[in-house]
Amino acid sequence: MALMITDECINCDVCEPECPNGAISMGEEIYEIDPDLCTECVGHYEESQCVEVCPVDCIIVDPNHQETEEELRAKYERITGESA
Template sequence: MALMITDECINCDVCEPECPNGAISQGDETYVINPSLCTECVGHYETSQCVEVCPVDCIVKDPSHEESEDELRAKYARLTGEG
């Protein structure tokens, strides 16, 4: 499942540089996560790095982009060219 940033985001800029896939960018109002690039850090780290650094806990699982661990690993392989 990809992650999403809620409207509680305070635009603190700490999440964007932590994303190994470049899935986080500045949106119109808050930062946004591109679900096509988000692997919840599967393949890179044990935990989602953006969630770890977010000071307001506004990064949650996106219910409209459900993916299994295997699907996230496959996306990681496609994005990195591994596998």
């Protein structure tokens, strides 16, 4: 499942540099996560790095982009060109 940032985001800027896939960027008002690039850090880390550093816990699973572990791993391989 891709993650999403809720409107509770305080724009603290700590999540964006932590994303190994470059899925996080500044939106019109708050940071946003591109579901086509978000793998929940599968292939990179055991835990989602943005969730780990978020001081307000505003990063949640995106109910509109539910994916299995296998789908996330396939997305990781497609994005990076590497096998996990």
